[in-house]
Amino acid sequence: MSFLNRALTLSATAAVAFLISGCGPAETPAAKDSAATGAAPAGSQAQSGRDYVYVVGSSTVYPFATVVAERFGRGSEFKTPKIESTGSGGGLKLFCTGIGVDHPDVTNSSRAIKQSEVDSCAANGVTEIVEVKIGYDGIVIANAIGGASVALSRADIFMALAKEVPGEGEGELVENPYETWADVNPALPAERIEVLGPPPTSGTRDAFVELAMEGGCQTVPWIKALKSSDSNRYKAICHTIREDGAFVEAGENDNLIVQKLEANPGAFGIFGFSFLDQNAEKVKGAQVDGVSPTFDAIANGDYPVSRPLYFYVKKAHVDVIPGLRGFLNEFSSERAWGEEGYLSERGLIPMPTEERSAIAAAVRNLTPLSMAGQ
Amino acid sequence: MDKGLTTRQKVEAGLARRRRKEYTFRALGALATAVGVIFLAVFFASLIGNGASAFQQTFMLLDVELKEDVLAPGGELDLQYADFDGLVRSALRDVVPGVSDRSERRALYRLVSTGAGYQLRDLVVADPSLVGTTQTVWVPAASNVDMLVKGNIDRNLDESLRPLSDKQIGWVDVLDQQGRLESRFNRALFTNGDSRDPELAGIKGAVMGSFYMLLVTVALSFPIGVAAAIYLEEFAPKSRLSDLIEVNINNLAAVPSIVFGLLGLAVFINWMALPRSAPLVGGLVLTLLTLPVIIIASRAAIKAVPPSIREAALGLGASQMQVVFHHVLPLALPGMLTGTIIGMSRALGESAPLLMIGMVAFIVDVPGSFSDPATALPVQVYLWADSPERAFAERTSAAIIVLLGFLLLMNLTAVILRKRMERKW
Numbered sequence: 001m002s003f004l005n006r007a008l009t010l011s012a013t014a015a016v017a018f019l020i021s022g023c024g025p026a027e028t029p030a031a032k033d034s035a036a037t038g039a040a041p042a043g044s045q046a047q048s049g050r051d052y053v054y055v056v057g058s059s060t061v062y063p064f065a066t067v068v069a070e071r072f073g074r075g076s077e078f079k080t081p082k083i084e085s086t087g088s089g090g091g092l093k094l095f096c097t098g099i100g101v102d103h104p105d106v107t108n109s110s111r112a113i114k115q116s117e118v119d120s121c122a123a124n125g126v127t128e129i130v131e132v133k134i135g136y137d138g139i140v141i142a143n144a145i146g147g148a149s150v151a152l153s154r155a156d157i158f159m160a161l162a163k164e165v166p167g168e169g170e171g172e173l174v175e176n177p178y179e180t181w182a183d184v185n186p187a188l189p190a191e192r193i194e195v196l197g198p199p200p201t202s203g204t205r206d207a208f209v210e211l212a213m214e215g216g217c218q219t220v221p222w223i224k225a226l227k228s229s230d231s232n233r234y235k236a237i238c239h240t241i242r243e244d245g246a247f248v249e250a251g252e253n254d255n256l257i258v259q260k261l262e263a264n265p266g267a268f269g270i271f272g273f274s275f276l277d278q279n280a281e282k283v284k285g286a287q288v289d290g291v292s293p294t295f296d297a298i299a300n301g302d303y304p305v306s307r308p309l310y311f312y313v314k315k316a317h318v319d320v321i322p323g324l325r326g327f328l329n330e331f332s333s334e335r336a337w338g339e340e341g342y343l344s345e346r347g348l349i350p351m352p353t354e355e356r357s358a359i360a361a362a363v364r365n366l367t368p369l370s371m372a373g374q
Numbered sequence: 375m376d377k378g379l380t381t382r383q384k385v386e387a388g389l390a391r392r393r394r395k396e397y398t399f400r401a402l403g404a405l406a407t408a409v410g411v412i413f414l415a416v417f418f419a420s421l422i423g424n425g426a427s428a429f430q431q432t433f434m435l436l437d438v439e440l441k442e443d444v445l446a447p448g449g450e451l452d453l454q455y456a457d458f459d460g461l462v463r464s465a466l467r468d469v470v471p472g473v474s475d476r477s478e479r480r481a482l483y484r485l486v487s488t489g490a491g492y493q494l495r496d497l498v499v500a501d502p503s504l505v506g507t508t509q510t511v512w513v514p515a516a517s518n519v520d521m522l523v524k525g526n527i528d529r530n531l532d533e534s535l536r537p538l539s540d541k542q543i544g545w546v547d548v549l550d551q552q553g554r555l556e557s558r559f560n561r562a563l564f565t566n567g568d569s570r571d572p573e574l575a576g577i578k579g580a581v582m583g584s585f586y587m588l589l590v591t592v593a594l595s596f597p598i599g600v601a602a603a604i605y606l607e608e609f610a611p612k613s614r615l616s617d618l619i620e621v622n623i624n625n626l627a628a629v630p631s632i633v634f635g636l637l638g639l640a641v642f643i644n645w646m647a648l649p650r651s652a653p654l655v656g657g658l659v660l661t662l663l664t665l666p667v668i669i670i671a672s673r674a675a676i677k678a679v680p681p682s683i684r685e686a687a688l689g690l691g692a693s694q695m696q697v698v699f700h701h702v703l704p705l706a707l708p709g710m711l712t713g714t715i716i717g718m719s720r721a722l723g724e725s726a727p728l729l730m731i732g733m734v735a736f737i738v739d740v741p742g743s744f745s746d747p748a749t750a751l752p753v754q755v756y757l758w759a760d761s762p763e764r765a766f767a768e769r770t771s772a773a774i775i776v777l778l779g780f781l782l783l784m785n786l787t788a789v790i791l792r793k794r795m796e797r798k799w
Contacts, residue, residue: 063762066736067570073738074492080738082651082747102647253760278762281535
């Protein structure tokens with residue numbers, strides 16, 4: 001019995017000691033705040049200094065950023081950067097919470113930063129942000145390799161997936177009546193419309209809606225006219241996806257979409273080009289406006305549903321956080337994002353040569369973003 | 375029923391119906407069990423079918439000349455910028471002659487893992503005297519070669535549809551004929567941290583992250599949970615308040631785990647300013663999660679100790695505390711430990727609360743302390759399942775197998791503890 005007694009006393013003592021040591025940092029939130037707003041932000045707190053780069057942001061950029069981070073970590077004396085996949089919006093929100101070791105240095109984004117986000121950053125003292133465009137990503141509409149090969153136009157995509165489509169008369173909208181692809185366009189197969197796509201929280205969904213749906217939406221003259229007269233209504237018409245079961249939100253996991261397409265040859269899926277690239281023997285991409293989603297077609301801008309990818313850096317953190325400058329240089333090096341770089345093997349579509357060198361120079365000089373210039 | 379029937383006759387009249395009922399009930403029960411067993415069997419079969427191949431990895435035998443002019447151009451070893459990849463590539467060119475075209479060379483280089491260069495660097499770091507010699511080393515093959523060897527890439531498919539071209543498959547066959555390809559145990563899976571190259575990716579980082587987290591959890595939740603259970607059962611006066619506490623503890627056990635993650639984010643990270651993504655915070659969150667489970671199990675174990683033991687001890691003059699510590703606690707301990715281990719295995723399998731505190735992240739370096747950034751095993755499964763590279767599919771299953779192995783081990787410990795220490799009254 002005395003053994004048990006001793007064991008219990010021991011573990012209790014350990015727990016108490018642990019609690020006390022664990023609560024240590026709690027006494028210094030004030031110190032942290034002053035460090036966050038001070039001029040010399042990070043490193044001023046020796047006990048909580050961070051010796052690795054901290055990256056958050058888009059799940060689309062995540063597969064590329066992680067490769068760069070790993071190469072950088074293995075090839076240098078610095079630690080490998082930590083990369084959290086939070087989504088573009090979530091990443092920018094974390095990024096804008098302040099300056100200092102507790103806040104991320106870099107956020108990845110599959111869309112450009114918004115004015116509202118720049119403002120919220122500025123309100124928290126994050127004023128000098130460097131924008132780095134890293135390349136392009138194509139969004140593909142794919143089906144199983146055994147399914148029909150289709151050539152869609154963006155107008156077809158809009159008609160098939162919008163919640164409301166133009167009716168007979170001008171200015172008239174009806175609940176989307178189309179059940180098969182042939183109803184939309186007689187040249188398409190007479191199969192039920194079933195599209196698996198990402199949920200609204202995803203950057204891929206945002207880009208798909210803006211590039212494919214809105215592109216198709218604009219082919220209707222009276223809706224296009226709304227853009228200047230009633231932009232809210234215009235957006236509501238062009239950006240709203242049908243909710244009657246033809247479009248299925250399949251979650252953020254693109255592998256799952258590929259598997260579901262294999263099991264169901266009649267269905268289409270929406271995901272990033274890198275997944276098509278890696279699963280070319282399972283799924284094939286549909287032509288959009290007559291262009292197949294290939295590496296070259298996305299790189300030279302022929303494929304209409306493609307978007308630039310970015311990351312954003314806090315200038316104040318460069319040269320304070322160990323390895324941050326090296327990470328930036330690795331990311332913007334030719335061997336990473338160049339035409340034959342290792343990122344292109346992962347499915348990132350490189351920018352043209354002049355654009356790459358211009359952006360690489362901007363990274364070296366840490367030219368901050370100015371929203372007026374956009 | 376007729377009055378003229380004897381009891382025996384009455385019973386016999388209903389017997390067939392009763393037997394039929396019993397038979398049906400038994401059949402239904404057996405069916406339910408069979409369905410459960412079949413689901414489990416299918417689950418394990420598909421898991422092992424998918425994951426077993428991940429424990430093997432294809433390696434490539436290369437004779438690498440550690441050229442002095444490449445590694446030590448000025449006579450001095452310069453490991454930071456030394457081109458180990460170039461050495462691997464020229465060794466590969468020597469094995470497969472006649473590859474001169476630039477794009478063909480690039481295709482050839484893709485057959486070997488990027489890890490080969492790092493492996494050579496580690497070799498030279500360990501023994502600088504190797505510079506200038508030719509070393510015969512087994513380096514990992516690229517994951518696509520591994521997939522081809524394992525039959526996960528169909529070589530009869532059209533060239534444009536598979537990740538390896540006809541030429542590359544031809545080179546793989548040349549290597550194979552020379553005996554330069556071999557399937558070996560995939561040690562990297564257990565000794566490496568995460569990687570974006572499937573052939574280099576391992577679960578050590580995640581296992582260590584889970585280990586540190588569970589250490590924090592057990593160090594906090596066991597003493598706190600047991601102390602709370604003892605107080606509530608043995609000392610607390612029965613009142614409205616203690617009833618309220620009891621109801622709340624039972625409710626807490628049923629709260630979805632993501633809620634604890636949000637609480638952890640608000641309290642430990644935002645307010646107490648503990649580091650994000652650290653096992654320390656993960657352990658604290660999991661402590662909150664397991665505490666109700668442990669308190670409930672411990673109270674049940676204390677309740678199961680017969681009152682006669684307490685009364686006998688009190689009758690012999692023991693104090694309340696002596697009764698608890700000398701008699702009740704030792705008898706209740708097996709039940710408490712079982713509850714703790716089951717709570718721990720629940721904590722080991724959690725990923726949702728870790729999402730909120732930044733532990734769903736790409737972390738290559740294996741954590742060495744409670745405050746290093748880390749992930750956990752279930753999180754690693756989630757991250758791999760979401761990766762586009764094909765070879766991660768089998769590694770996902772392998773990671774699940776390892777996770778299930780740990781869970782099985784913990785539950786087995788719980789069973790053995792109970793069997794060994796259990797006492798009958």
